[in-house]
Amino acid sequence: MRRIVILGGGMTGLALAYLRNQNPAPGDDILVLEEGPQAGGSIRTLHEEGLVLEAGPHTLRTTAAAERLISGLDLTNEVLVADPRAPRWIVRGGRARKVIPGPAGLLTTAIPFGARFRALGEPFVAPRPAGLADESVHDFFSRRFGAGLARYAAEPLVSGVRADDPKTLSTRSAFPELWEAEVRVGSVLRGLLQAPHPPGPRFRPRTVSFRNGLASLTERLVARSQRAGVRVELNAEILAIEGPFDGDDDGIWKVQIADGTIYPADTLVSTLDATAFASLLETRLPRSASRVSALAYSRLAVVLQAFRPGAPEGRPARIRRPGPARRGVPVPRCPLSLLALPRSSPRGSRPDDLVLRRRARPVAPDLTEGDLLKLAEAEVRRLHPAIGPRVHGRVLKWPAALPRLPVGHHATLDLLAQDLAEINAGHERPRLVVTGSWRDGVGLGERIARAEELAPIL
Ligand SMILES: Cc1cc2nc3c(=O)[nH]c(=O)nc-3n(C[C@H](O)[C@H](O)[C@H](O)COP(=O)(O)OP(=O)(O)OC[C@H]3O[C@@H](n4cnc5c(N)ncnc54)[C@H](O)[C@@H]3O)c2cc1C
Numbered sequence: 532m533r534r535i536v537i538l539g540g541g542m543t544g545l546a547l548a549y550l551r552n553q554n555p556a557p558g559d560d561i562l563v564l565e566e567g568p569q570a571g572g573s574i575r576t577l578h579e580e581g582l583v584l585e586a587g588p589h590t591l592r593t594t595a596a597a598e599r600l601i602s603g604l605d606l607t608n609e610v611l612v613a614d615p616r617a618p619r620w621i622v623r624g625g626r627a628r629k630v631i632p633g634p635a636g637l638l639t640t641a642i643p644f645g646a647r648f649r650a651l652g653e654p655f656v657a658p659r660p661a662g663l664a665d666e667s668v669h670d671f672f673s674r675r676f677g678a679g680l681a682r683y684a685a686e687p688l689v690s691g692v693r694a695d696d697p698k699t700l701s702t703r704s705a706f707p708e709l710w711e712a713e714v715r716v717g718s719v720l721r722g723l724l725q726a727p728h729p730p731g732p733r734f735r736p737r738t739v740s741f742r743n744g745l746a747s748l749t750e751r752l753v754a755r756s757q758r759a760g761v762r763v764e765l766n767a768e769i770l771a772i773e774g775p776f777d778g779d780d781d782g783i784w785k786v787q788i789a790d791g792t793i794y795p796a797d798t799l800v801s802t803l804d805a806t807a808f809a810s811l812l813e814t815r816l817p818r819s820a821s822r823v824s825a826l827a828y829s830r831l832a833v834v835l836q837a838f839r840p841g842a843p844e845g846r847p848a849r850i851r852r853p854g855p856a857r858r859g860v861p862v863p864r865c866p867l868s869l870l871a872l873p874r875s876s877p878r879g880s881r882p883d884d885l886v887l888r889r890r891a892r893p894v895a896p897d898l899t900e901g902d903l904l905k906l907a908e909a910e911v912r913r914l915h916p917a918i919g920p921r922v923h924g925r926v927l928k929w930p931a932a933l934p935r936l937p938v939g940h941h942a943t944l945d946l947l948a949q950d951l952a953e954i955n956a957g958h959e960r961p962r963l964v965v966t967g968s969w970r971d972g973v974g975l976g977e978r979i980a981r982a983e984e985l986a987p988i989l
Contacts, residue, residue: 536796540565541572546982566768576744586927646679828931839919934969
């Protein structure tokens with residue numbers, strides 16, 4: 532009998548348990564341990580006042596693995612697809628301007644002319660200096676595309692999407708496709724345009740959610756997995772892990788949870804955040820534990836608001852400066868803040884008579900929920916002065932939202948790989964497997980892809 536214990540019941544742990552159990556060998560026993568009262572991890576779909584609100588991730592950019600999972604779970608009819616042409620909005624010179632996602636964004640007037648001109652010369656920039664092992668996103672964009680693009684594109688991208696600082700965030704770890712594109716053909720732009728793709732029909736990613744929110748995915752995973760014999764234990768905070776024990780019939784590992792229960796395991800899969808993982812296994816990770824446990828996470832607040840529409844919405848209004856957003860709320864350090872204001876869910880998941888606005892932003896620890904709601908409402912009203920009254924507001928604070936990957940993070944991961952190789956050496960099946968947004972991709976689509984890759988090797 533093989534006992535597989537998966538630590539953490541978020542998207543990765545649940546997808547892994549389900550996919551591993553698709554082809555069970557006789558006697559396989561799969562257990563997911565989750566400390567929270569519900570499964571899903573960062574996915575937090577709320578149903579309030581007839582609205583579907585996403586207080587964690589709000590959309591899933593699909594990978595081929597994610598598309599397979601969605602159809603395997605019979606969720607295809609529930610899918611809502613975001614409009615791929617919907618622009619993002621950024622603010623420069625007091626005005627909201629459209630940005631088309633992707634390389635075409637270089638052609639938009641959101642970026643000043645001089646910066647655009649310099650950026651288009653990227654293919655002619657000298658190749659990366661030999662020996663440059665990693666670089667901050669700011670330095671990478673400055674070197675390849677010029678200081679203007681680093682300021683007007685990289686900074687809002689990093690602070691808006693990852694709630695991080697472009698001067699410390701690692702390009703190699705956070706944006707590996709950009710880092711690799713440069714090394715492959717000597718130019719990021721050419722590398723992205725000529726990215727190799729596997730044989731067969733070209734995969735086109737979609738940005739999706741579900742009629743009842745992203746939790747549909749994790750709820751369906753739990754239901755299908757449990758029906759097929761997988762155990763998902765909630766309120767099961769893991770307090771200690773002993774092992775690996777050699778040749779022990781009682782399990783290579785012993786996992787103890789808060790109520791004192793001890794679960795034996797032959798294979799342990801951690802999907803935990805870096806801090807929890809390192810504290811539980813530190814003595815088994817002599818090379819990497821101290822570096823993994825030092826990883827910081829961004830602090831975020833998601834502010835969800837529903838407004839009556841008021842007068843028809845036209846072009847976003849001119850923004851007066853200095854406004855409260857410049858005073859009280861952390862904004863990118865350049866005079867441009869990412870004001871994407873995406874609808875809180877893709878088209879179709881909200882009552883037609885309300886307009887939903889969602890902001891995810893880094894927060895100062897002393898801002899209360901009331902402060903955040905006020906600031907976010909003021910920001911919406913500056914952009915949409917004709918909008919009607921706010922009829923619902925909700926704030927969810929994330930003290931540890933997304934991992935902040937420092938320059939040189941790849942060296943930490945190399946040390947971890949050495950520790951894992953030592954633990955797993957000489958064994959047909961791995962004894963310890965480690966995955967997580969701090970190791971191999973932060974997006975939900977990537978998390979599902981990792982689960983699909985790992986399932987057959989457990
Ligand atoms: C606010 C926010 C917005 C985001 N927006 C997007 C987005 O729009 N699109 C996108 O693709 N991605 C987004 N992300 C990122 C994405 O949600 C995450 O990377 C992904 O959900 C991580 O899934 P996971 O299963 O790997 O980890 P997690 O979801 O973190 O799951 C790990 C689980 O381990 C559990 N755990 C921790 N310690 C213990 C312990 N000691 N014992 C037992 N259990 C434990 C936790 O409770 C958690 O459930 C967002 C994330 C946040 C926080």
